[in-house]
Amino acid sequence: NAGVTQTPKFQVLKTGQSMTLQCAQDMNHNSMYWYRQDPGMGLRLIYYSASEGTTDKGEVPNGYNVSRLNKREFSLRLESAAPSQTSVYFCASRDPGQLGAKNIQYFGAGTRLSVL
Amino acid sequence: DAKTTQPTSMDCAEGRAANLPCNHSTISGNEYVYWYRQIHSQGPQYIIHGLKNNETNEMASLIITEDRKSSTLILPHATLRDTAVYYCHHNDYKLSFGAGTTVTVRA
Numbered sequence: 256n257a258g259v260t261q262t263p264k265f266q267v268l269k270t271g272q273s274m275t276l277q278c279a280q281d282m283n284h285n286s287m288y289w290y291r292q293d294p295g296m297g298l299r300l301i302y303y304s305a306s307e308g309t310t311d312k313g314e315v316p317n318g319y320n321v322s323r324l325n326k327r328e329f330s331l332r333l334e335s336a337a338p339s340q341t342s343v344y345f346c347a348s349r350d351p352g353q354l355g356a357k358n359i360q361y362f363g364a365g366t367r368l369s370v371l
Numbered sequence: 372d373a374k375t376t377q378p379t380s381m382d383c384a385e386g387r388a389a390n391l392p393c394n395h396s397t398i399s400g401n402e403y404v405y406w407y408r409q410i411h412s413q414g415p416q417y418i419i420h421g422l423k424n425n426e427t428n429e430m431a432s433l434i435i436t437e438d439r440k441s442s443t444l445i446l447p448h449a450t451l452r453d454t455a456v457y458y459c460h461h462n463d464y465k466l467s468f469g470a471g472t473t474v475t476v477r478a
Contacts, residue, residue: 259414290468297458298415298468314467345414360407362414 257281261346261363268336268370276331276366278346286349287329288313288360289321291342298345304329305351336370343367375459380473383453389446391472393459396440404435406444408455409471415458418444449476 262277280287285306290298290313300313304323318340320332329348333340346363376394383389395404403422407415419426419433421442426433432445446453458471 292412295470297456297470300467343412347414359405359417359420360415362416364414365412 259346259348259361259363261344261366263366264364265367266369268333268368270337270370272336273332273334274336275333276344276346276368277328278330278363279328280346280348280361281327282348282350282361283326284348284350284361285326286351287323288347288349289319289329289331290345290347291315291340292345292365293342301331301344336368338370341368341370375461375469377457377459377469377472379470380475383446383449383474383476385451385476385478386448389449389453389474389476391444391446391457391459391474392441393444394441395459395461398439398461400439402461404433404439404442404459404461406431406433407458407460407468408453409458410452410455415468418457446474449474451476451478 259280288303289301292298299315301315301319302313302321304310307326310321322330344366347360349358349360351358403420405420406418409415419428419431421433421435435442454476456471456473458468
């Protein structure tokens with residue numbers, strides 16, 4: 256089982272460049288998430304998609320856009336990269352089921368992004 | 372927004388039990404408590420979850436207070452490989468994570 260796959264693993268951008276981070280899951284999960292993690296800090300939610308066709312902002316959405324392409328794929332786009340977006344980006348998925356039911360999040364290995 | 376409070380860091384001797392506390396006073400009646408850990412900046416991995424009863428699996432035990440406002444994750448015999456950042460949370464939809472507890476297991 257591949258689980259959650261993120262590409263690329265590493266990326267270096269110049270200020271103002273654009274790029275898309277890709278995420279795919281093969282667990283048939285309804286919900287998908289994008290987080291960023293800065294050194295010494297926890298994970299902050301950028302955007303999430305509760306189900307195919309829907310997306311919502313998290314804590315830190317500014318400077319990012321997302322697309323839930325289908326049930327499997329959820330991409331994160333940086334239209335004009337800034338040095339403040341240097342971070343490690345994690346994608347996650349889960350199947351919420353009923354409220355309060357067992358619904359574990361599964362994470363990808365991360366994309367390490369540097370913006371110069 | 373749901374908020375959890377965890378100590379910033381904790382040291383533990385190899386072979387001893389590590390008890391990691393978490394306060395989650397805003398938890399609602401039907402929200403589960405989840406624990407994850409993150410090793411060496413890898414993606415976080417699920418450890419255990421619970422609603423109100425104590426839980427145990429092959430990795431850890433989870434003790435939840437009767438009022439459900441706090442919980443403790445117990446690593447019964449910590450090993451060097453348990454050195455990681457440990458997160459607890461209970462927000463059912465937005466699932467943001469706090470800074471967690473950095474646990475260092477020392478030989």
